[in-house]
Amino acid sequence: MSNFEKRPLGALLTGDGTQFRVWAPVADDVTLVLDGSEGDDARSERLDMEPAGAGYFERFVDGLGPGTRYRFDLGEAPEPFPDPAGRFQPEGVHGPSEVIDPSSYDWQTADWGGVAQENLVFYELHVGAFTPEGTFDAAREKLGFLKDLGVTAVELMPVGAFPGTRNWGYDPAAFFAPDHTYGRPADLQHFVDAAHAEGLAVFLDVVYNHFGPDGAYAGAFAPFFTDKHETPWGQAVNLDDTHSEGVRHFFISNALYWLEEFRFDGLRLDATNALVDDSDPHFLEEMAVRVGEAFPDQKRYLIAEDDRNARHLIDPRGGSGKAGRPDEEGSPPEGRVGYGLDGVWADDFHHQVRNLTAGDDLFYFADFTDTTAAEIAETLRRGWFYTGQYASNFGKERGTTTEGLAPERFVVCIQNHDQVGNRPAGARLTEDISMPLYRAATAVLLFA
Incomplete structure (x- = not known):
């Protein structure tokens, strides 16, 4: 199993919600800041991340889906930061990250064999x-x-x-x-x-x-x-x-x-x-x-x-x-x-x-x-x-x-x-x- 599979970074859709994971080994605590989404179920709130060892912080948010925009607050900076492993930055690199569903795309070339x-x-x-x-x-x-x-x-x-x-x-x-x-x-x-x-x-x-x-x-x-x-x-x-x-x-x-x-x-x-x-x-x-x-x-x-x-x-x-x-x-x-x-x-x-x-x-x-x-x-x-x-x-x-x-x-x-x-x-x-x-x-x- 690869590192990516063992401890994937960023916001990942899991079951009925989204699992957030960030590596911040020098931070005392990390807060997940939900900036809402473009849909009807927009949520704007602050949630404490949980230490997961080796400098990683995690938080599962039930019912949270694609389109949600979020950032991380490290406590010492004046503004929260985007996710270093965010899958999309819809407002540019200084704006919030967006939760993405990579499985939503319907691939048509599952039998692709590559080029020698x-x-x-x-x-x-x-x-x-x-x-x-x-x-x-x-x-x-x-x-x-x-x-x-x-x-x-x-x-x-x-x-x-x-x-x-x-x-x-x-x-x-x-x-x-x-x-x-x-x-x-x-x-x-x-x-x-x-x-x-x-x-x-x-x-x-x-x-x-x-x-x-x-x-x-x-x-x-x-x-x-x-x-x-x-x-x-x-x-x-x-x-x-x-x-x-x-x-x-x-x-x-x-x-x-x-x-x-x-x-x-x-x-x-x-x-x-x-x-x-x-x-x-x-x-x-x-x-x-x-x-x-x-x-x-x-x-x-x-x-x-x-x-x-x-x-x-x-x-x-x-x-x-x-x-x-x-x-x-x-x-x-x-x-x-x-x-x-x-x-x-x-x-x-x-x-x-x-x-x-x-x-x-x-x-x-x-x-x-x-x-x-x-x-x-x-x-x-x-x-x-x-x-x-x-x-x-x-x-x-x-x-x-x-x-x-x-x-x-x-x-x-x-x-x-x-x-x-x-x-x-x-x-x-x-x-x-x-x-x-x-x-x-x-x-x-x-x-x-």
Whole structure:
């Protein structure tokens, strides 16, 4: 039984009412604040939560159903907070959470068998920018177009609720709530269902390495950060310090939630190199184990974004059941005992293509100057280019061998949201090179 099943977080419909559960290990007491609902049975009252051990507080409210809006009062803040595991934020990340019935959606693709990993061809999609309407429903209407392109999988950029009405999704605030500007949770379920009906797998990009700067109230409930480690965003997410068990539970529950209630085929794990964890097993290994336990009959993929070219991410777990520690260079541990993830986004191919075709040579592109076609071919054969050579941008040796790893374990591209959006003018590769050269690069990608 997964953590999500043993101690699910948030507001869950149970029998004739709703079970509320929140993790607040540093709070003396927690009060459930019912803000009413849009129906005729609106209730507005304050109810004491009951301590349930390990920092969890619970309360069952009889007769309370979907649509109820609620918050939690920790006693010290001037206003109650939304639920860190709330399933929907109808008024945005600063407003109350809403009780959702995930079983209300009538799935039409119960016999969906997924797409084999070797057949995955991704289309990265931002729900807000993909159509003029910027909604799940509008994107759903374009699934036939995507199928005709020849892709076999849609990767949604993060959809968790964010502050404001426009965002890439990498400023996560409400991790369990599809953003209200895109639609309601049932609309996202409908999108996934319709994609499956078209034969398309659907992956979700999730961000567990940092919180956004506004509306991320989970940090008010528990010590989600630690000063043991630093990341590009500041203090690291607390995966190995005091109270880290609850933090790990929160994020693994979140992964299982998206995979179970929305039937995503897999997750892209953003910047796993910033998930710093000195405990054993590593957080990523624990996640892989929990996902495997929760889905024994149909594969759910976990694919890391990681710039270290470190094979321990995707090497299988060892016989001891615990991954060994990678060294400081990101090399696989002795015996190649790994975390058991399914794949990794590999950037070397992209960087080489940009250098060869557009001449990019600044920052990390400096490690790929004077790229040759033969070097690109070698990268495609082995998955990534750096397998232990010195990389000036990193200031050390980078990468590990890929010997024995199947090609489908590596996801490569010639453009993605980072490589376009992080450019000063947002230039795509098509704006920097001729169309014949772009077609040639695309052909290399498609036939790789």
